[in-house]
Amino acid sequence: MAISFVIDPSIAPCFSFSSPRTIPLRNLHFHGRPISPLISKPNLRFPIFSAHQTNSEEANSKQQADVNTLIRSYKQALFNGDETSVAQIETMFCKIEKEKNKMDQKVLSLSMKIASEKETKIRLQADFDNTRKKLGKDRLSTESNAKVQIMKSLLPIIDSFERAKLQVRVDTEKEKKIDTSYQGIYRQFVEVLRHLRLSAIATVGKPFDPLLHEAISREESEVVKAGIITEELKRGFVLGDRVLRPAKVKVSLGPVKKKTPSPAEEITPSS
Template sequence: MDEGMLEEEDGERGEAGAKRMWESVETLTKYYKEAVLAGDYQTITEIETVLLRLETEKNKLEERLSTLTEEITSGKEKFIRLQADFDNFRRRSEKERLSVRSNAQGEVIESLLPMVDNFERAKQQIKPETDKEKQIDTSYQGIYKQFVEIMRSLRVAVVATVGKPFDPSLHEAIAREESEEFKEGIIIQEFRRAFLLGDQLLRPAMVKVSSGPGRKIDKTATQISLEQPAAAAGMDEH
């Protein structure tokens, strides 16, 4: 390809068209082959200069691409960490909100527990005899039943005591007593009920715990013990 052809194409396509042509590797390769075959060293030199410049730009672009890739990867990792941190924050916030709500609810319910004690105490002590007293007692027990249903709807549950092993996390032992019926460490009497709000203990139960059966007196040993002083006295007489 001679210089006249290049000038003609430059004139037809204009400066922008010529620039795109020279920056096209495929076109440059084609013209480079033609220039080599034609022995056009000036064109060969020009094309090699352009190719060298394109190679330099390519290397720069590859470096830039590598940098951008690293930045994107780093940004993606940061985004993932931020997303994880946000999810953890959201879970903590929800947990704290539920905890605050549960604590507030627990405080309110705990303040009502003495009322439950009074209802239970009255239920055990009041023995209605007349029709009027029975009517009042029925009304009274109806109110208590409604109260119990409300407490149950709030996930309030009674902690089992009598016949159960003593658990210091649920029960408070205020007395110990020997028992032939219950093994050592078993609750034999309840003085005050314990209540749970879900998994949260509102108050422990006050209970009496068995210390196991008392020591049985060995009658044979007792008899020998009583006889020994008498035998000794006989020996003294001799």
């Protein structure tokens, strides 16, 4: 006997049907196995997963079992020609599909939110690293500027030591002891400055360098060629690679070039 049923038009869109269709079940077989009816009542409810369940493995397993049971019930209803149960199950399938679409949209929304937050985190981390580097550079620059100012304030003291050293005349034993104490203090002071990378600028015998030297005067020299420093007038200092004070020097102009007299000058007037 041929068995057929009509799918409800309101349910058809879930199954991509454009109009009511009659499906013959004449050739529907389940490998020759008899299947006992799973639906005995028209209003039988079939289990469907709840939106309140968590994403744990147990909940996923339960949901899969519910869907499998619903599919088996649907097949049995088709086999039995129970149109009422088929319509109910198809309604449930539609609900499941809608729920799935909602969950897909939610997953997509959460994925986009996670990607956005990840991008924000990366940007904030980059800003933090840049700020930390900038603060480090600013700190080093501040320390360097402070060190420069301190060293500049010590330069007059160094000048005073140098002048005192030139003016001291040692004639008595007492003066020798005073000079020895003075020289010891000065050596300690110089050692501390050297440790802080303060050093004097080389001058006499060196080529004039406008970045290191300040030419106070120039003089002719038969011995020293032009552009060479002949005398240091005031000592200059550098702190590391930074000039604290240029050295004031005298620079040689080289040997004097005698002016060759012109032919008119060589002719002397006759008396």
